[in-house]
Amino acid sequence: MADDSPVASLSDVIVRYPGRAPLGPLTLSIQPGEIVALVGASGAGKSTALRLLAGLEAPSEGVATTAPAGRTAFVFQSPTLMPWADARANVALPLELAGAPKDQALDRAAVALAAVGLGERLSARPLQLSGGMAMRVSIARALVTEPDLLLLDEPFAALDSITRRHLIEDLHRLWAARERPPAVVFVTHDVEEAVYLAGRTIVLDAVSGQVAMARPAPGDLPRPANWRAAPDYRDAVEALAAALAHAMPDRVA
Numbered sequence: 001m002a003d004d005s006p007v008a009s010l011s012d013v014i015v016r017y018p019g020r021a022p023l024g025p026l027t028l029s030i031q032p033g034e035i036v037a038l039v040g041a042s043g044a045g046k047s048t049a050l051r052l053l054a055g056l057e058a059p060s061e062g063v064a065t066t067a068p069a070g071r072t073a074f075v076f077q078s079p080t081l082m083p084w085a086d087a088r089a090n091v092a093l094p095l096e097l098a099g100a101p102k103d104q105a106l107d108r109a110a111v112a113l114a115a116v117g118l119g120e121r122l123s124a125r126p127l128q129l130s131g132g133m134a135m136r137v138s139i140a141r142a143l144v145t146e147p148d149l150l151l152l153d154e155p156f157a158a159l160d161s162i163t164r165r166h167l168i169e170d171l172h173r174l175w176a177a178r179e180r181p182p183a184v185v186f187v188t189h190d191v192e193e194a195v196y197l198a199g200r201t202i203v204l205d206a207v208s209g210q211v212a213m214a215r216p217a218p219g220d221l222p223r224p225a226n227w228r229a230a231p232d233y234r235d236a237v238e239a240l241a242a243a244l245a246h247a248m249p250d251r252v253a
């Protein structure tokens with residue numbers, strides 16, 4: 001794969017579910033190493049777009065191109081950990097499923113957990129962890145395979161605002177620290193989160209399920225530490241909030 005070819009893409013994709021207007025046509029292309037936020041009203045098709053990019057769902061029409069098998073990782077809103085296994089075994093699982101020897105998988109899991117700040121909690125079971133910690137385990141489990149494409153469906157929605165802010169900053173730091181950062185696509189309802197993390201934001205229209213707007217965020221990634229204090233940041237948050245309001249279903253009222 002050439003360096004500049006997309007990691008995954010949707011081309012004129014339409015998805016038909018019974019009893020509702022079709023979603024799309026949706027066209028979007030994810031470049032290697034970029035961070036893309038997907039925003040839009042409830043029901044606009046954000047989760048559907050992620051599932052299409054992951055190859056978990058096939059389009060009714062159009063073409064979805066996914067990353068090679070095993071090169072995509074998915075993080076859901078709830079951490080989906082095995083409750084009977086400790087943090088380290090949870091993170092080692094995708095490596096073992098891919099055929100890595102157990103001791104090697106456990107070693108790499110320990111490194112991945114240390115990277116998300118859980119180096120001291122390798123033996124903790126999910127029920128012994130806070131919601132934020134459990135989500136960190138889930139992120140470590142996604143990153144341990146060194147995916148080309150990391151898909152996150154409202155990963156921070158269930159967390160309190162302070163935990164959420166720490167996780168967002170840590171996720172960004174982890175991404176930036178990689179020699180070859182994965183492309184990241186994440187669904188959020190939080191405009192500030194989108195502007196903070198993403199180099200590009202895609203707004204899905206609630207009525208048509210089409211792209212209403214794709215806008216680059218100002219400033220280069222990785223963000224400077226004081227990015228939230230920059231005037232560019234506030235301007236971008238306001239512009240995105242306005243675009244999102246415009247893509248809501250009741251905009252004609």
Ligand SMILES: Nc1ncnc2c1ncn2[C@@H]1O[C@H](COP(=O)(O)OP(=O)(O)OP(=O)(O)O)[C@@H](O)[C@H]1O
Nearest residue numbers: 017018020023040041042043044045046047048049
């Ligand atoms: N498997 C399915 N069968 C039938 N309808 C579905 C299915 N999956 C999604 N839909 C419908 O398609 C539309 C888009 O769903 P999707 O979950 O992608 O939206 P979303 O933008 O992620 O919404 P939310 O923000 O509420 O999670 C919704 O109307 C939903 O009810």
